[in-house]
Amino acid sequence: MTALFALATSLLWGLADFGGGLLTRRIPALTVVVVSQLLAVAVLGTVVLATGAWTEAGPQLWYAVGAGVVGPAAMLAFYKALALGPMGVVSPLGSLGVVVPVSVGLLVGDRPGLVQFAGIGVAVLGVVLAGGPELRGAPVQRQAVLLTLVAAFGFGSVMALIAEASTTVTGLFLALFVQRVTNVLVGGGALNASVRRGGRALPEGGAGVVRAALPALAFVGLADVAANGTYAVAAQQGPVTVAAVLASLYPVVTALAAYAVLKERLRAVQAAGAGLALVGTVLLATG
Secondary structure (H helix, E strand, O other): OHHHHHHHHHHHHHHHHHHHHHHOOOOOHHHHHHHHHHHHHHHHHHHHHHHOHHHHOOOOHHHHHHHHHHHHHHHHHHHHHHHHOOHHHHHHHHHHHHHHHHHHHHHOOOOOOHHHHHHHHHHHHHHHHHOOOOOOOOHHHHHHHHHHHHHHHHHHHHHHHHOOOOOOHHHHHHHHHHHHHHHHHHHHHHHHHHHHOOOOOOOOOOHHHHHHOHHHHHHHHHHHHHHHHHHHHHHHHOOHHHHHHHHOOHHHHHHHHHHHHOOOOOOHHHHHHHHHHHHHHHHHHHO
């Protein structure tokens, strides 16, 4: 079950990153973050009311608040990086944040077997190679790499925090709701500050462009929420180290989506990386 939920996380995050990357090419990144998360809040609020999840409020929700504070900064950095560089390059570097939850898992007592340790190494190497990282070139490319590494640390921190925010399914709904409300508050404050400094909240086409993109924005927000949910379940069902590495395979999904939709060609190193990621997945799931 750990492997199944963690792989579902990879699929959802990969598609959310692809959609977010496309949207930030037309809409300011902060606006994408705030609107997509606001739509997720509306859906999660309905779920919390329908399930009575608010009755499970407790001190553990501070982990969700922490994830909500870190998440917008990480998403903003990541979306800006996606707007600057090819998705197949940026997304794999973003997965390096897996170091954070893996380290937490080892500290709290996770002890993967030898085969699983091998799988962790192979999978992480495969994810990085799946983007065919290009660390040299124009200043814009270096900026994209720096932003991606900042986002990676943030994503890894969110993974570690959300895994501690609940122990039940209904409690998870409440934790995700609190996380998303915090996302909107933090992201909205950052958007307001950006506008005060002369930044843009709306794209050149105005509010009509945002309205037309609402279905895509809703998909990005809800896919990200669902990914956090499936990861939390995966981390509770089995070793955090295994769940975190399998969940970090999402860049392979993003790269394949970019290949299928945007016709971004996969280089030989990317194809090899995807293959290694698959081998690592098998070792983790069977070890």
